[in-house]
Amino acid sequence: MRSNVNALNRSRLADRLQIAAMYAPAFVLFGLFVFYPLINGVRISFTDWNGYSQSYSFIGWDNYRKLFADSNIRTAFVNTLIYGVGSAVIQNVWGLLYALLLNRKFAGRTLARAAIYLPVMISGLIMGYIWYFMLQYSGGALNDLMSALGLARVDWLADPNRAVGLILFITSLQYVGQAMVIYLAGLQTIPQTYYEAAEMDGVRVWSRFRHITLPLLAPAIITNATLKLIGGLQLFDLVMALTRGGPGFSTHSVSTMINYLYFASQNAGYSATLGIALFLTIMTITIAINRFLRKREVEH
């Protein structure tokens, strides 16, 4: 009897060791590349470090106090919310429309899917430069076209509000294909029998969409909303290629501002503070959205 118990305990211990060993690489990687930089970032945010010197001083909450009073940081946060929430909404609506359209069978469907998805494969930086060449005042494709039509040239990126709008539009256009693919996958998991039953009961198209498609797409909506929101909140490369945060500080996202503060302004302590603020913002928004959408998830 006792030997059986010992054998059982040994077996349980071996199981636990095996599980721990399986977890270990992931834990080490996570600790090395996520946890350690995060803790170090928090520590640096309480210093006046310039980013390269071998010495620095701890300055308490000064950086955090300054953060709330800094109008440039406020602009960067507002822009980041516009880029994040705006692109999440636009890409979800636009991506869902594309998915509904391209879920139907018609000639050229595969080509259309590929064409919409293609920009996702281009780096954000390259996409930014392509659009810069299209929008630039002198020699830009759009302005050349307008000139040919007898219209006055426009410096599209000179107006801060318009520049923010263009960045939002371009990032949405680039990544809408990703949202479309996720929605297409979601649509294909919905059993056709539901639609057939609804059709037989005389349910109209809009009601079928609202009461069958939308609830059963909830997992795809959660995935898309989270991915797009995080992507938008972290927007960096497109801003750098199109405006580099200018004119002035008017189109900076928090990510480009972090880069500017650390490497150009030599204010690494303040930059780390902003990084922590961005981390907390993304975490809060993501948790809130996930909780909100999970309640609407339907199993089938």
Place this chain on the structure above:
Amino acid sequence: MMTKIQRSKLLVVPLLLLALLVSACGKDNNAPSSGASASPEGGATPPAASAEAASPSPAQKPVTLEFSTNASGGTLEAFKEIVAGFNDSHLGITVELADLGKDFNTLMTARMANNDMPDLFSTAGWSVRRFGEYLLPLGDRAWAGQVADSIKPVVADSGGKLLALPMDIDVSGMIYSKTILQQLGLSVPETWEQFLAACEAVKKAGYTPIAVAGKEQSDIAGMLSRVSLSLLVQSGGYKSAFEQGSFEWKEFGAVTDFVLNLKAQGYFNADYLTADKATIYSEFAKNNVAFAFQSNQTIAEIKKLNPDADVSMMRIPVGDASAKPFLISGERDSVGVWKDTKHPEQALAFIDYLAQPDNVRKIAEAYSLPAGLNGVKVDLGTLQGVFDQYQDAPVSNHFDRQYLPNGMFTTLGNVGSGLLAGTMDAAQVIAAMSEDYTRLSNAK
């Protein structure tokens, strides 16, 4: 039995992964670099050809030196050629040129933070204030006595220690289109009053008076830096205030007023907030623009687009007739040795090789600049006449490098961009300059 074997196999996989990860993350300072392979004993073995030619004794293992540079275009090509020549003639030493381009500052900042610098590196205009604490003094080298007087104070610390080898001297002022000025019968302006009159005439003739590449804040910083140097130091009488650190930043209003006036008069290109430098080169090449607050490198870039473009360098105008228009004479392509390099002897051998007249000439000629060492004859091409004409002109180091703490060139670019965009007024610009001056001056 089978279960035990499978379990032990399963355990081995994550443990192996862990071991791989730990070994990959471990820093091996003796890791062989490219071109050499590790011997079973852990020593480095040179490639076969080099091994035969060099036959280094066990005491003299082949050494690889890392040389990081921000050089671009013709200068980078010249550095590559020099490095290849050195590697061919110095068996047992391999210099690897790391072309960091636009990432130079970012990567060097990270390297400084880790106190892990390349053996040799370009000092990119900041041999003293930014890189000074990482550089090996070079005053004992044979060529040290040849360093030109005009660049010596820029590459030596306050105690007179020479910290870098200056390959050339960044002599520049502003650039202008000779074609447009000649066509309109205008002489090269020497005062700001003459400059504004010339801008008005250029504008009336349908050309763009001043080109600004506002997408690149460094261009706006260059404009503010030149105007500040002229209005505050050369003409304004604040030189000693800057030197003593007692400058009252409200006086910077003279600079903001000047720039805002240029904007109000419509003297800038229509896309002054969003144009990149390539656009400015193109507009000069097409003879559409009269002036730019840029260095001689711009002339070389314009000539690539249009070899016939008649663009030249002019002195920076001054605020009143009592002062003389002047040129900027600063550090450009200077190279230093990391003070903690493991191979000081070999790194110094490379620095000495760089200092050979032929090599100095190659770098200096890449962008038509005077050599940093006396006795090196440089062909300055079409700019030879201009340099001869202005050889007695007063010279000053760059405004930010001479009078501001390291890091304020970026501030100049940002406040300038904000000012031109209308997102900052003069008072905000002055406050931002004052705040960054204090913060960066106090940085350790």
